[in-house]
Amino acid sequence: MSEKLTSKQLSRKITDEYMEDAFHAHDNGKLVGYTTAISPVEIFVAHDIVPIYPENHAVANLTAKKGVELCSAVESMGYTSHLCAYARSDLGYRKTGVTVTKGIPDPDLFLACNAQCFTLTKWFQVLARKGDLPVFVFDTPEHILNKDARKEIVKYCVLQLKELIGFLEVQTKRKFDYDRLKEVMKYSAASSILYKKFLDMAQYKPSPISIFDALIGMAIAVYRRGTQECVDYYQTLCDEIQAKVDQGIGVLPKEQEKYRLYWENLPVWFKFSDHAKLLGSYGGVILTSLYVHAWSFDFDLNKDPLETLAENYVNRFSNSTIEDRADMAMELFKKYSMNAMIMFMNRSCKAVSFAVPTLKDILTKRTGIPALVFESDMGDQRFYAESQVRTRIEAYFETLDRLGLAQKTAAA
């Protein structure tokens, strides 16, 4: 009997097989569909279309500090430096071929879901024009506060999912299999529960995971949801983290864990490990963000699959009102007993960042905790001022110490 793989080994295996499948999609009679990380990819999986996420590829390159090289290349094509760093680095990759991975296969079609952002739609349109390829825009109006309007929004989204299925049937010349979709939904629902369980393990003191573990751990949820292997991966991951909890192993030892932080926004990918080390030296661990929770879906398998898909994809944090985002963050503050927060103004992710100043005002008022706000870019190092960020982090922890917040948890 073979030895059980660790979550890390399993992740590698799943990723390798997935990319192998993607690169040989045409050999196997499949199409490659580019899609947004938040999109009803279950429809793709059920219809045997290989989903590819240019964002993931961009993250790999930006984390490896390729941002400046790739973004500069695309700026010389007339694109401005304040567009999304994912988009710029991807368009730069198309121009230069520079990548730290094996690259990604070319697309046959696109699915852009604007619950994540409008930028991706525009970015995909640029890519589609290069090959005159079809783009399907899954338009998700903001999940506004009016409950009656929400029902109408879901109806509109269900109509569009039906249109999406029709679009895919035309593109593939194959009939869509609704029974297969139900099966895919079961996997998605199961892996979502496990993924959320994994994220929620940050509740323990000391926390066995930081947001950096969550950011690594979320990858499979992003690109392999709707599959049995995705379920297996999160079961393995949960088992491993539970073992740490049972042994009292934290990111920091219990006596050193002074500050349990909330992070608003996507990470600064190229400073990923530096930030973890720096914060750790002050007794700080970033536990979570709304961003990593974007893939904890709550699918209702008793409903029509298209309805539960529509409901789940329109209510993501990135498509919610600022009031709802604040409520979602407050839930996390309470659940994870957080006592500090970093609000990152990510200049190239306008979709998330334009809410941050208002969100900061609401959260600091409701928690009574001061916030560290800093502006930079998730992938373009030219907009990261090392000494300034470091100084602000130092000053922030000094403030927290002075206020005696290390012992407090977030207020209701």
Next chain:
Amino acid sequence: MWESLNLKDVVALARDPYPSIRQWARDTGKKVVGSTIADVPQEVIHAYDLLPVTLLGTHKPLKKAASHLPDNACSLARSNLELALSYEGDLFSGFVLPQVCDTTQHLSDIWRISFPEKYVESYLAPRQADRPSAHYWVKEEIERLIASLGKWTGKTLSNDALSASIAIYNENRKILGELYEIKRNNPGTISNLQFFAMMKLSMQVDKAEFNKSLKAIKDGLKLKKSKGLTDIVLVGITCDPPEVFDIFDELKLNIVGDTLVDGTRYLRGAVSLNGNLIEAMADRHFNLGFYSPIHDNVYKNFEEVKKLYYDMKAKAIIYVHIEFCESQEYDLPDLKNMIKKEGIPMHVLDTEYQTVSLSHILTRAQAFFESLKGGVL
């Protein structure tokens, strides 16, 4: 208030219409409802006996908006927010804010949170326009807006009231269309500044009154056929500040066609008064031209611009880029290449609301048109 204005009055009022709107609201006792661009079916607001006013930014300094929206946000969004937060907020009883992109989506939330005591409704425009579901959604949103305004005002909207408002809007578009035709065919009769001031003011004041002024202006025009003007097509979303039109006039350019939201996109398509009015308003939405945030095909934009250029026998295209408008910025490089490949001269004009210095715009435009006359591009 606005029924017997001459062109000079119109230009002056278009620069700052708010004192007159205040006076009008006081005199009539009617409430004022603001909307940012684009595509809010303002006929519905008008039919509730409210004054719909399209917000097109302020030229006064930014004081508060910067703490809500960072400096890399669309300058029109920041300028509109500033207008409401610092200068004219008290004039408005409510706002209907369309969502067409990430910035406008956040702007709606920030606005609602900033004005908790006022009526603030979002109008969720579809961000796809080529499928049946988009048509369904526009109808749903118009109906939701009608219900929402009804709840706020405590009134029920009658078909007659909506029909009357649509007729006023149709008339406004018709007269402006006729004035545009005169401007095209009789260069020098109406300046660029004057024409776009009429357009702007039409979107901001009571149309029933202003239509009378427009008719009188039209009837009183002394037609000219000035020589030496260069016909151009203006492409973009909006064009601000108004001094840019002064520059066009100074350079002897005659705008003969445009794709602006506060230009031809506003003028296009009368709403049919026969049959279901909501259906007819939805139909109109899909008969409007290309609009970058909701259309997914820049080829369509190119084809439209190209057709406009050839149909109008224009000599060049001026593309107005609003600083930090993502939607335009993703489209522009390819659009530029397509237009260049077609051999059409094109000049990109970078604008920013709150722009103080216009000398660089003048210098660049001058250089472009000098090279155009010299036949070198």
